[in-house]
Amino acid sequence: GENVEQHPSTLSVQEGDSAVIKCTYSDSASNYFPWYKQELGKRPQLIIDIRSNVGEKKDQRIAVTLNKTAKHFSLHITETQPEDSAVYFCASRDNYGQNFVFGPGTRLSVLP
Amino acid sequence: DGGITQSPKYLFRKEGQNVTLSCEQNLNHDAMYWYRQDPGQGLRLIYYSQIVNDFQKGDIAEGYSVSREKKESFPLTVTSAQKNPTAFYLCASSIGQRTYEQYFGPGTRLTVT
Numbered sequence: 001g002e003n004v005e006q007h008p009s010t011l012s013v014q015e016g017d018s019a020v021i022k023c024t025y026s027d028s029a030s031n032y033f034p035w036y037k038q039e040l041g042k043r044p045q046l047i048i049d050i051r052s053n054v055g056e057k058k059d060q061r062i063a064v065t066l067n068k069t070a071k072h073f074s075l076h077i078t079e080t081q082p083e084d085s086a087v088y089f090c091a092s093r094d095n096y097g098q099n100f101v102f103g104p105g106t107r108l109s110v111l112p
Numbered sequence: 113d114g115g116i117t118q119s120p121k122y123l124f125r126k127e128g129q130n131v132t133l134s135c136e137q138n139l140n141h142d143a144m145y146w147y148r149q150d151p152g153q154g155l156r157l158i159y160y161s162q163i164v165n166d167f168q169k170g171d172i173a174e175g176y177s178v179s180r181e182k183k184e185s186f187p188l189t190v191t192s193a194q195k196n197p198t199a200f201y202l203c204a205s206s207i208g209q210r211t212y213e214q215y216f217g218p219g220t221r222l223t224v225t
Contacts, residue, residue, distance in 0.1 A: 006154075034212070042219075045216070103154050104152065105153070
C-alpha cells in the first residue's frame with residue numbers, strides 16, 4: 001500500500017523567512033495531495049491541495065509543488081509569521097483505496 | 113465551524129471498560145471516517161463508511177467497532193480489546209469517498225488508566 005514520508009519532523013525559522021516541508025509517496029497511482037495545518041489541540045484544517053495534473057499551486061503566502069516523476073511534493077510558506085507555528089501534515093490519496101494516507105507531520109516553529 | 117462535532121472533548125475511562133465516542137455532521141456528507149492520532153505520528157485510519165449501514169475497516173481496526181445507522185452519525189466504540197486506547201481521536205467527513213476534501217471534527221482526547 002501507499003507510504004508517505006515527511007521531512008523534516010521539526011523546523012524552526014525566523015519570522016519573515018521561508019519554510020519548506022517535503023513529502024514523498026510510493027504509489028504512482030496517487031492523484032491528490034492535500035496539506036493540513038493543525039494547531040495544538042485543534043482539528044486539522046486543509047490549507048492547500050494539488051491534483052496530479054498540476055505542477056504547482058499558490059495561495060497567497062502558501063504554495064505546493066508536485067513532481068510526479070520523483071513522487072514528491074512540497075509545501076512552501078513565504079514571509080512566515082508566528083501564527084504559522086503549528087504541525088503540518090501532508091497526505092496522498094490513490095484511485096484504488098480512495099482513502100488518505102498521512103505523513104507523520106512537521107512541527108513548524110516561527111520565532112519572533 | 114465545519115458542521116462536524118465530536119463529544120466529549122476529553123474522556124477518561126478505566127482499563128477494561130468499553131467507551132463510545134460521538135461524531136455528528138450536518139453537512140449532508142455520505143462518507144465518514146475515524147482516525148487515531150498519537151504524539152509525533154500522522155493520522156491513522158480506523159474505520160470508514162461510504163453510506164448508511166455500510167462501513168469498512170481501516171488500517172488499525174482491531175479493538176474498535178462502529179455503526180452507521182444514520183447519515184449524520186458515526187459513533188466509534190473503543191473496546192477493552194484495544195491494547196493502547198489512550199490517544200486523540202478525530203472524526204472526518206466528505207461529500208463522498210470519491211471526492212477530495214475531508215472536513216475534520218474537533219477531536220476527542222481519550223485517556224484510559
